[in-house]
Amino acid sequence: MLQRISPKEGQTLTPESSLTWCLAHLCEPGSPGRAEHQTVPSKDTDKRSKMHQWRALVAIRTQHIKGDKAGIARFRGKGGVKVLLNLLKHPECSRKVLDLALSILANCCTELETRLEVRKLEGINIVGECRTVQNRAARALGNLAMDPESSALIHSAGGVPLLLLCVSSAPSSPTVAPPSDSSPKLECAQSAARALLYLSDSPSNRLSLLTQGTLSALAPLIAPEYPPGLRRAALRTLHELTKGCGVECAREVSRSGVLSQLGVMATGESGEHFEELALKTLANVCSQGCLRPLVGSLGVIQRFTEEVKKDPLRSGVFLKALCLCCKEAVNRAKVKENGGLEVLMTFLSSHQNHPLSRFAILACVDFVFDESAMEQLQELGLVPVLVARLAKLARGEEHAAERADANAASNMAHNELLPSSCLESWLLSEGLISSEGELPPSVPRSGAYHHPYHPEPWTPESPILLLLSRFSHASDPSAALVSSAVISDLLCYLTQHQDPSSRCFRMLCRLSCNPSCLQALVRTGSVALIRHLGLHELNVFTLPAASLGDALLNNLRVQCESGFGSGVLTHVMLSGSESDRMNCALSLPFITSNKSLLKKLLLDCGGLLAALKPLDCAFDDDEEEEESDSDVTSQPQYFPLLFGCLSALSGSVKPKPVEKNPTLTPTGASPPSDFDLVLELDDATRFPANQEAVAGAGSEYFRALLRGGFGEEAQCEADEAIRIKDVSAGMLLPPLHYLHGCRFGSDPETGGECEAMVGASRFLVLDLQRELEEVFLSFLESWSDRPSRSNKTHIVKSEPDQKSSDPTSELEVTAPTKKLNGLPEKVEEKDASFTGLIVLLLAVQVGVFEAAQIINNNDQ
Numbered sequence: 004m005l006q007r008i009s010p011k012e013g014q015t016l017t018p019e020s021s022l023t024w025c026l027a028h029l030c031e032p033g034s035p036g037r038a039e040h041q042t043v044p045s046k047d048t049d050k051r052s053k054m055h056q057w058r059a060l061v062a063i064r065t066q067h068i069k070g071d072k073a074g075i076a077r078f079r080g081k082g083g084v085k086v087l088l089n090l091l092k093h094p095e096c097s098r099k100v101l102d103l104a105l106s107i108l109a110n111c112c113t114e115l116e117t118r119l120e121v122r123k124l125e126g127i128n129i130v131g132e133c134r135t136v137q138n139r140a141a142r143a144l145g146n147l148a149m150d151p152e153s154s155a156l157i158h159s160a161g162g163v164p165l166l167l168l169c170v171s172s173a174p175s176s177p178t179v180a181p182p183s184d185s186s187p188k189l190e191c192a193q194s195a196a197r198a199l200l201y202l203s204d205s206p207s208n209r210l211s212l213l214t215q216g217t218l219s220a221l222a223p224l225i226a227p228e229y230p231p232g233l234r235r236a237a238l239r240t241l242h243e244l245t246k247g248c249g250v251e252c253a254r255e256v257s258r259s260g261v262l263s264q265l266g267v268m269a270t271g272e273s274g275e276h277f278e279e280l281a282l283k284t285l286a287n288v289c290s291q292g293c294l295r296p297l298v299g300s301l302g303v304i305q306r307f308t309e310e311v312k313k314d315p316l317r318s319g320v321f322l323k324a325l326c327l328c329c330k331e332a333v334n335r336a337k338v339k340e341n342g343g344l345e346v347l348m349t350f351l352s353s354h355q356n357h358p359l360s361r362f363a364i365l366a367c368v369d370f371v372f373d374e375s376a377m378e379q380l381q382e383l384g385l386v387p388v389l390v391a392r393l394a395k396l397a398r399g400e401e402h403a404a405e406r407a408d409a410n411a412a413s414n415m416a417h418n419e420l421l422p423s424s425c426l427e428s429w430l431l432s433e434g435l436i437s438s439e440g441e442l443p444p445s446v447p448r449s450g451a452y453h454h455p456y457h458p459e460p461w462t463p464e465s466p467i468l469l470l471l472s473r474f475s476h477a478s479d480p481s482a483a484l485v486s487s488a489v490i491s492d493l494l495c496y497l498t499q500h501q502d503p504s505s506r507c508f509r510m511l512c513r514l515s516c517n518p519s520c521l522q523a524l525v526r527t528g529s530v531a532l533i534r535h536l537g538l539h540e541l542n543v544f545t546l547p548a549a550s551l552g553d554a555l556l557n558n559l560r561v562q563c564e565s566g567f568g569s570g571v572l573t574h575v576m577l578s579g580s581e582s583d584r585m586n587c588a589l590s591l592p593f594i595t596s597n598k599s600l601l602k603k604l605l606l607d608c609g610g611l612l613a614a615l616k617p618l619d620c621a622f623d624d625d626e627e628e629e630e631s632d633s634d635v636t637s638q639p640q641y642f643p644l645l646f647g648c649l650s651a652l653s654g655s656v657k658p659k660p661v662e663k664n665p666t667l668t669p670t671g672a673s674p675p676s677d678f679d680l681v682l683e684l685d686d687a688t689r690f691p692a693n694q695e696a697v698a699g700a701g702s703e704y705f706r707a708l709l710r711g712g713f714g715e716e717a718q719c720e721a722d723e724a725i726r727i728k729d730v731s732a733g734m735l736l737p738p739l740h741y742l743h744g745c746r747f748g749s750d751p752e753t754g755g756e757c758e759a760m761v762g763a764s765r766f767l768v769l770d771l772q773r774e775l776e777e778v779f780l781s782f783l784e785s786w787s788d789r790p791s792r793s794n795k796t797h798i799v800k801s802e803p804d805q806k807s808s809d810p811t812s813e814l815e816v817t818a819p820t821k822k823l824n825g826l827p828e829k830v831e832e833k834d835a836s837f838t839g840l841i842v843l844l845l846a847v848q849v850g851v852f853e854a855a856q857i858i859n860n861n862d863q
């Protein structure tokens with residue numbers, strides 16, 4: 004055949020440079036489709052055809068598709084894939100031709116479009132039948148298996164036995180075998196291991212490979228006597244096979260004895276940088292409880308801990324393995340020794356919304372009966388993390404937070420995360436099921452599992468409550484559990500969760516009955532939080548008629564009315580900080596009914612002044628036009644507690660009960676027929692009212708509420724009750740009466756004006772506020788000429804030019820009287836501030852002498 008010279012390039016052009024010529028000569032010798040044929044092919048013609056066929060294959064391999072994606076696309080576009088598959092169908096082709104044809108097909112299958120065409124032409128079955136060239140066939144199958152669809156077809160076409168045959172053909176002692184004999188077989192085994200890696204792309208495919216003995220066949224190939232390339236390929240496949248390790252996987256791992264070799268590789272003793280893959284493989288098998296003790300004995304728990312310390316977000320598989328190793332006592336000791344508890348707490352503190360944080364909490368539950376471990380977890384700050392998570396669960400923020408932090412877990416596979424059900428998680432970890440889909444339909448997917456430490460149904464908050472309950476059983480749990488933040492979050496769970504667990508209430512009862520916690524409960528203001536809980540009537544437990552807050556306060560009252568409790572209260576009042584003394588003073592009326600003790604602590608020990616001090620601070624802030632977020636007076640429970648102190652000193656037993664639906668029909672008020680508005684308090688008390696009267700010019704608050712375009716305006720039009728939060732009936736009723744035309748008489752009852760003043764200020768009824776100020780001042784002027792209720796000495800209102808006829812009387816009472824007579828001026832200097840009004844009311848309730856004594860102490 005003549006050769007042509009390219010005038011442009013000056014090079015000799017052979018027929019092989021034409022892709023069309025090459026494809027034309029790929030047909031089998033003697034067939035009608037070949038380029039040169041005769042009616043009766045001779046031996047020479049057949050030999051020449053085979054030579055042309057070989058030259059065409061070499062040209063395609065070395066010229067037309069080598070290193071050029073465009074060349075592969077051009078080859079595929081001219082039907083080259085179909086021609087190759089037709090060539091592979093004929094077993095009479097020489098082994099050399101089949102080897103080169105499979106090599107070309109494997110190279111082309113690196114492109115997605117070629118893999119699609121091979122599947123379309125049913126080429127997977129054809130490649131699977133080429134058992135005479137196992138290495139090339141294994142490589143082609145490996146490239147085809149990169150697509151999930153092709154992987155499924157290879158499994159169904161029976162391609163796995165061919166690959167396992169390649170793996171088993173590797174010599175058992177490659178270092179002593181002749182190089183010419185061992186090298187091709189080792190290369191074939193490496194290609195097969197790579198193909199099996201891609202065939203392990205789903206749980207069902209992994210299970211199919213495990214049942215066919217793939218893991219046992221690959222396990223010997225990671226031995227140090229094999230080439231590094233083969234060891235790495237086998238190790239990668241083992242790592243993929245052990246993902247989501249189930250019962251069958253655990254059985255194969257145990258049979259193969261591969262754990263010991265993995266342990267050597269994970270510790271870096273075998274070299275070749277196989278540590279990470281081997282360590283991940285051991286982390287995978289930790290999903291099975293029967294294998295975890297063996298894994299722990301290999302000394303890899305320390306490596307798990309080190310990897311999580313390096314990068315917690317990228318070490319999810321190691322963190323999960325570390326958490327699972329906490330289930331067995333033999334491994335828990337290793338976790339403690341290697342700093343595992345510190346690692347878990349660091350992760351929980353820094354990544355509270357991470358999906359694997361639930362695994363970390365469950366790992367802490369496994370230490371619930373380990374005293375030293377629980378003490379260490381407490382010192383590391385586990386309690387604040389738990390109660391914050393509990394509050395999020397109560398408010399429904401947990402799932403939203405996990406979605407917001409989903410990017411942090413994007414590098415982990417789905418099967419590395421916690422299953423949707425705690426029951427499924429436990430069944431998987433104990434090896435009772437291999438995947439989530441194996442849970443029997445007859446078993447409910449939620450609420451069916453009961454933890455051995457938790458008799459109630461296992462819910463997302465159950466491990467949190469279990470740990471907190473364990474902390475509450477300590478002899479003195481006050482340091483860990485008694486703080487305003489912790490108590491607030493526990494009460495938040497009880498009041499806001501749709502179905503709270505009774506374990507939380509039992510834990511609070513345990514704390515309120517523990518004498519070691521009494522002082523901390525008083526100092527931290529927890530009593531105020533508990534009393535606020537009493538406003539919420541919860542009927543989810545075994546207390547159908549009593550509120551939870553009252554039950555807890557009763558427990559505290561029993562302690563405080565004992566000699567020990569009285570000593571604790573006195574100690575706090577005498578030696579505590581300003582905030583401690585204020586919290587103690589505000590708590591006293593609700594935890595003790597001993598009047599002499601109340602008077603001693605509130606008057607003699609300065610408790611009432613400590614309770615009133617935040618008011619002075621608040622007015623100072625107002626003068627500076629600055630308001631602090633931590634202002635005590637801004638808290639809704641402050642004023643009710645302050646009123647409780649004043650009522651306790653006045654000697655009144657209880658305020659008069661308020662009717663559920665009082666009728667506002669005094670003189671000048673709107674008749675009941677005009678009531679077209681209903682106001683509802685936190686305790687479900689309802690008050691009918693007239694919308695025009697309430698939303699008129701008398702109250703800027705109600706006018707904005709009902710006519711300002713807010714949601715309450717729509718509620719009013721729909722005849723729905725409007726919620727008024729964080730106020731008592733005593734604060735709401737006086738402004739309502741006033742807006743409906745009612746007015747105070749000439750001799751109003753004492754004890755309710757203070758709440759009325761708060762209500763007038765809260766709802767911006769300015770006229771009522773001014774009238775109440777005048778009432779308080781008139782009370783002071785009338786009481787200044789009356790004898791004190793605490794002693795029999797008459798107080799004389801001294802004039803500048805008048806002296807008392809009794810020197811002894813004057814010496815005894817002149818100083819207090821002067822202090823008291825100067826009160827109106829002090830009030831006027833503060834522009835009739837609310838602090839001054841409180842002191843005036845104090846004079847009305849406790850007597851002039853005691854009020855003057857308090858003022859005198861305050862000046863000092």
